[in-house]
Amino acid sequence: xxHTFDADVVSAILRHMNGDHTDDNLLITRAFAPxxxxxSDEITDAVMTDLDGDGGVWKVTRSGEASEIRIPWPSxxxxxxxxxxxxxxxxxxxxxxxxxxxxxxxx
Numbered sequence: 001x002x003h004t005f006d007a008d009v010v011s012a013i014l015r016h017m018n019g020d021h022t023d024d025n026l027l028i029t030r031a032f033a034p035x036x037x038x039x040s041d042e043i044t045d046a047v048m049t050d051l052d053g054d055g056g057v058w059k060v061t062r063s064g065e066a067s068e069i070r071i072p073w074p075s076x077x078x079x080x081x082x083x084x085x086x087x088x089x090x091x092x093x094x095x096x097x098x099x100x101x102x103x104x105x106x107x
Contacts (some may be wrong), residue, residue: 026084
């Protein structure tokens with residue numbers, strides 16, 4: 001059973017990801033979502049909708065259709081709030097590497 005974070009923690013993380021990191025959501029989901037059938041099946045919208053100790057969940061839009069994808073944390077299961085940031089940053093860095101995008105520096 002994955003670790004469950006408090007609802008207020010999840011809400012704050014989702015607000016931050018969907019308010020400040022919309023491009024990162026797209027990048028992460030494009031890198032780790034199952035491949036679409038063609039280039040026109042590229043993900044055009046991605047919103048982080050949930051997370052737990054095992055990974056994050058995003059609602060993605062591809063070819064006008066919405067679906068949900070779950071992406072596991074790169075380092076494995078987590079139980080501490082600060083680890084969420086570390087894992088999202090790791091997903092971002094891995095997505096940049098996979099897609100050949102220059103990552104921006106982390107603050």
